[in-house]
Amino acid sequence: MLDFNEQVVIVTGSGSPKGIGRTIARQFALQGAQVVLTDIAQAADSLEANVKELTDAGYKAKGYTFNVTDEQEVKDFVKNVVNDFGRIDVLVNNAGISQKATVAEMNLVDVKRIFNVNVFGLFLITKEVCEIMKNQNYGRLVHLSSVSAKRGGGIFGGAHYSASKAAVLGFSKNLAREISEYGITTNCVCPGFINTEISKTLTQEQIDNIVVDIPMGRPGRTEEVADSIVFLASKEASYITGEEIDINGGQHMD
Secondary structure: OOOOOOOEEEEOOOOOOOOHHHHHHHHHHHOOOEEEEEEOHHHHHHHHHHHHHHHHOOOOEEEEEOOOOOHHHHHHHHHHHHHHHOOOOEEEEOOOOOOOOOOOOOOHHHHHHHHHHHHHHHHHHHHHHHHHHHHHOOEEEEEEOOHHHHHOOOOOOOHHHHHHHHHHHHHHHHHHHHHHHHOEEEEEEEEOOEOOOHHHHOOHHHHHHHHOOOOOOOOEOHHHHHHHHHHHOOHHHOOOOOOEEEEOOOOOOO
């Protein structure tokens, strides 16, 4: 068991009833963390349900709704968390959106919408949280990229999604050079085909076509992504920064 006792962990985009964010929050709670679950206002009901599931089980959790693409809402959220908990130890940038479209089909509005959440929103909250972590001389940042960033799509989303997730990798690596002296690490995970709500939208034929390219022969489980994130966010991972961890069953190997 890793020691997250009394640590404050933020997991963005954790309002989905079957998403990776919900599992990430639960795995941190199991390790003794105080978990902050967040999502947009439209997901308030499912966010509340995820929080209740944890608190009913005796874990410490609280939910907040805000838009990661709104700079003032982000600032207010971070201020509220510090007021409520006193510190922020871990930020997991899980919030993200996708769209399956070819370059010929998408337009500039589509591209901006994907980048607003996946890159600009991630930048806004990371910047605010980093200032708190610098004052603490401690912090862990874990960002969700994607196998699509490294192999050029092929699962979900289009070129704009792949490009946004590739941007996350570059952002994290450069950030590591800036903040390591403050005891803060920043790393990425790159999940492949994971069994979530999104995968349920595919036909069995589409699933079979994806799985045939995975040496392990199956989709990943959300727990397998979450457990890797928990380790990267732990004190035990103190000398790992600027890295990207592939979680894809061998679908893509560097």
